[in-house]
Amino acid sequence: MDLAARLVTLSDRLPSIEAHLATEEATKNALIMPFLQVLEYDIFNPREVVPEFVADVGIKRGEKVDYAILRDGKPVVLFECKRLGQSLKAHGSQLFRYFGTTDAHLGVLTDGVEYRFYSDLDTPNRMDETPFLVFRINSPSETAVAFLKLLCKPAFDREGILRMASTLRDRKSIRSFLEAEAEAPSEELTRFIAGHLHQGRLTKGIVESYTVNIRRAFQDLVNTRVEARLRTALDSTRIALPDENPTSTPNAPAEQSYETPEVELAEPEVVTTPDELAGLYIVKAILRDEVDVGRIVARDVRSYFGILLDDNNRKAICRLHFNGKQKYIGLLDAEKDETREPIETTDGIFKFADQLRSRVNSMVHSVGASAPAVS
Numbered sequence: 001m002d003l004a005a006r007l008v009t010l011s012d013r014l015p016s017i018e019a020h021l022a023t024e025e026a027t028k029n030a031l032i033m034p035f036l037q038v039l040e041y042d043i044f045n046p047r048e049v050v051p052e053f054v055a056d057v058g059i060k061r062g063e064k065v066d067y068a069i070l071r072d073g074k075p076v077v078l079f080e081c082k083r084l085g086q087s088l089k090a091h092g093s094q095l096f097r098y099f100g101t102t103d104a105h106l107g108v109l110t111d112g113v114e115y116r117f118y119s120d121l122d123t124p125n126r127m128d129e130t131p132f133l134v135f136r137i138n139s140p141s142e143t144a145v146a147f148l149k150l151l152c153k154p155a156f157d158r159e160g161i162l163r164m165a166s167t168l169r170d171r172k173s174i175r176s177f178l179e180a181e182a183e184a185p186s187e188e189l190t191r192f193i194a195g196h197l198h199q200g201r202l203t204k205g206i207v208e209s210y211t212v213n214i215r216r217a218f219q220d221l222v223n224t225r226v227e228a229r230l231r232t233a234l235d236s237t238r239i240a241l242p243d244e245n246p247t248s249t250p251n252a253p254a255e256q257s258y259e260t261p262e263v264e265l266a267e268p269e270v271v272t273t274p275d276e277l278a279g280l281y282i283v284k285a286i287l288r289d290e291v292d293v294g295r296i297v298a299r300d301v302r303s304y305f306g307i308l309l310d311d312n313n314r315k316a317i318c319r320l321h322f323n324g325k326q327k328y329i330g331l332l333d334a335e336k337d338e339t340r341e342p343i344e345t346t347d348g349i350f351k352f353a354d355q356l357r358s359r360v361n362s363m364v365h366s367v368g369a370s371a372p373a374v375s
Contacts, residue, residue: 003152004145006038011138014113015354021084021112028066031112032081035137040153041069048153053078065098076158077106077151084112099127105162106151113137117147119165132169139350143168182218182274185211215271222274272298275327276305278346279320283307286353287317290360304330315363318356331355334362 001009010031021027033043043049053068053075067079080095082088088109095107095118107118107127116131135144147168150160181189187207194202194210276298284293297311305322309315319330321340328340329349341352349356 003038003149004140007137007140007145007148010034010038014138018084024081024083024086027084027112028081031084031137032067032079032110035110035112035115036067036069036079039148039151047073050075063098063101065095068102068104071156071158075102075104076156077108078102078104079108079110082109082111086111088114088116096127099125105158106165117165119162119169121162121166121169128169130172132165132172134344136347136350139347178218179274182215182222185214185218187211190214219272219274219277223277270300270302272300272305273322275322275346276300276320279305279322279329279349280307282346282349283317283356286350286356287360290357291364309360309363317359317363318352332359 013030017030021030036043036049041048048070050068050070051066052064053066054064065078066081068075069077069079078095078098080098088111095109099107099118099120105119109116109118109131114134114136117133118127118131120126120128121132122128133144133147135141140148147161147164149155150157150164190207190211191202193214194207198206198210280296280298284296287293287296291309295310296317297308299306299308299311299313303321303323305320306313307317307320309317316332316336318332319338321328321330327343327345327348329343329352330338330340331352332338343349343351
């Protein structure tokens with residue numbers, strides 16, 4: 001069984017056990033130790049994995065990190081563990097303290113599902129403030145799997161790990177820069193692009209026009225790539241995307257042909273961001289086995305990005321509040337009261353898959369729901 005398959009096997013256990021992981025020790029036993037086994041380490045061999053590894057910090061003696069992976073008798077990876085669901089934001093400082101006291105150049109902060117990987121890329125022997133890689137075991141990216149392969153015991157490659165960590169750090173910085181430019185193109189970037197494309201003098205009006213068009217071009221590029229990836233991922237379900245002809249349901253009445261626009265801008269000045277559109281596709285992916293995804297439509301307004309069933313405001317599935325620094329997903333109950341849950345990235349929507357399925361099923365199976373589910 002390859003690494004990706006082993007991760008799937010581990011994450012498949014999560015729904016049945018997560019309600020019972022109320023303590024840090026329970027999380028370690030049920031998720032983190034099995035994760036180390038996924039990486040092919042013998043968790044019962046103290047020459048490979050040491051629990052409660054002593055990492056004295058300055059005048060503090062007996063400071064311990066939850067786990068250390070050893071190579072040739074020396075720690076190479078440190079794990080600081082928290083209870084499942086506990087916020088990891090406030091606990092990076094603990095790992096930071098341990099980092100400079102050992103030979104390890106890799107630190108991991110985890111709650112058993114989310115894993116944050118740190119190194120000392122900026123200053124030797126001083127842990128970076130931000131992780132170079134963050135992933136969840138129930139939705140690992142191809143990049144995360146590739147990195148973990150270097151971490152596995154049989155293929156452990158310290159230099160390769162640090163090279164890839166540096167690459168991921170740089171890619172993350174570049175991505176953040178491009179995301180900021182996509183949201184609000186700087187004058188420097190605008191003049192650079194306009195200078196290559198425009199013949200003649202760059203007046204203020206021309207620069208302003210290019211600023212708007214650059215932002216929209218970024219959105220078009222991201223949207224096209226997201227749609228292409230979604231088609232690939234969901235090809236087996238024969239889902240129709242915006243530029244495809246929706247597959248009609250045999251013998252269905254004409255009024256049940258769901259040919260509504262995928263995203264309707266209720267207000268012309270509202271700009272749909274790449275993150276909002278990615279959120280829509282994630283919701284579609286989650287609900288693909290519950291309803292025909294052609295029925296799932298978004299309406300973007302100033303205060304939120306609404307995702308609806310059948311393009312009906314009375315059938316709101318959820319709302320995405322992505323306009324501030326903190327992202328939220330708004331979950332609605334039967335009375336349409338909204339509860340906002342914070343998420344770090346659009347992938348955080350997957351954490352609420354069960355609530356989204358329940359919400360859609362309650363609407364599909366309610367009295368008067370006539371549209372068919374996916375067969």
